[in-house]
Amino acid sequence: MLRLIFLLVSLASNLVLGQGPDPAVQKACTLFKQKVFEERVAISFLFPNAPITWETLDSCHGSRPLIVDGDPAESKEFPHAARLGHRNEKNETKWFCGGTLISNRLVLTAAHCFYTEFGAVNVVRLGELWFDTDEDDAEPEDFGVLRSIEHPEFKEPALYNDIAMVRLDRAVNFSLYKHPACLPFDDGEIHDKFIAIGWGQKALAQAESKKLLKVELRNYHQRCLVTTEKNEDLPEGFNATSQMCIGSPDSKDTCNGDSGGPVLVYHKDFPCMQHVIGVTSTGISCDTPDVPSVYTRVNHYLKWIKAEMAKVT
Template sequence: MTEANVARLLLFVLAQVTFVMCQDADALAKQSCTQVKRDVFEERVAISFFFANAPVRWETIDSCHGSRPLIVGGTPAEPKEFPPMARLGNRDRNNDTKWICGGTLISNRLVLTAAHCLYSEKGAVNVVRLGELDFASDQDDAEPEDFVVQEIIEHPDYNYQMLYHDIALLLLDRAVKFSVYKHPACLPFVDGDRSENFIAIGWGHKKFAGRESTKLLKVKLTNFGTRCLTSTDLDELPNGYNVSTMLCIGSPELKDTCNGDSGGPVLNYHDDYPCMYHVMGITSSGIGCENANVPSIYTRVHYYLDWLRQELAKSR
């Protein structure tokens, strides 16, 4: 066999191994997602009849309903609409908290976020809040709960001050009890290239250099494909936009993520479960806020499935 044939054979074997590994990661993501849906939204109940010796029949009641139409503007989220949403902060000895970034619950112990959030001037991320809706109200339909960050897991290829591999995990000090107010997002089954729209959520600024929102906000954004190859010129991306590890997302209208939204998710509805979402991307960087047809860059979560699977196994 010639050297050229050997090289081709090796490339073929490598491609097959990579394909199998991706299939395994996607299969595990689907299994995990289905299990969360069953745990939170399905209940087994006994049905009996009013006569002697009647057999007990078991039925499953499924409360996975109410997928909302894709929102078209920056509007407040509804109660229990985004249970995976997390907010990351720094809490000092006086119990004062400075909120820094967003995040996404992906298991009972792990929160997904952007690696650059770990280098905030407000301090180290040491607290995560789940189940919140409006930070200015204790009368809203929410069940906020704070968790201590036990361990920070930064992607090994992330280099601070650059935005390549801008992904990290936070290990919580205890397991989250899943409910309709807080439960994980599904990891993506696909890479997102064919997704036309995404949902971005966060408590970030409503406009550039403006005040943060006390209410969780949601906005519909559009897949800009490879537009970022030519439209993005950021010092944090000296090698340019990476189509494999990033998503290019924006809006033809004045809608965008903004300061304080970093680390939060862009989501897609689950095809089969209207009560569940896929976390497709992580808010990473942009140019200003509310600039029509100027897309921002999001970390493509699907690219990192193998790394996420390894860290999920460690956290169990």
């Protein structure tokens, strides 16, 4: 486990927008996959003094290609999915944001999740699928929060640099139900399609979903460059360097309660692993076709993520 942590600390040192992925990024992703999906098994022949040989068994069988108008997630499909909330002294919990496990102690989320009316983020749930039931194939586990880490250039209420991390109160034991997403290999612009997930509202003014939902979205980069008006959230308009513009021609979107959750892509060379490309930040509406939302571009912040990882011992 320590090997994984120290490797992740160094992964962003040479990654620059427009260049190929740093080998350390690929290595970290490979090690996560090996930790969860691969097992070395001893094989021996049935006669005296036969040598023992070792074989690697890989339980990964490839990715599943593909939150308003979303489909329910399958068991173990998004093992990095996190839900953030506040638990009061009566042990009552209000869940209000999403997140992504990126190491055994850190969850990536949106900085604006630290500025809600519900209280400080002090609990994180991992391994969940459907809330309020034990009939699903899930292994939910709640973690306390040792530290909330917002990006130093985030200035609420503006949603630039809308990225943050929470440090968990103990290490996560990786399994098929709980393990990290990989950090990005690129800035996201080469991808036409993404997957967003969350437990947020299925439509504006509706109750939040009890089920983890998934939805396929598209790259709308050029649309935000010319249509995003200045407002309280984005007083300088859309920033193409640090933000992503993603939407759908249909009534599919992220919505209230999905903030902080991931936008994901698969990589053909790393089956069963997903890469967190964006963090859900802000939008105009929840279910209007061809009206995209704005997501924080994770690749732009890898240097900062690396520095925070170095502080985790």
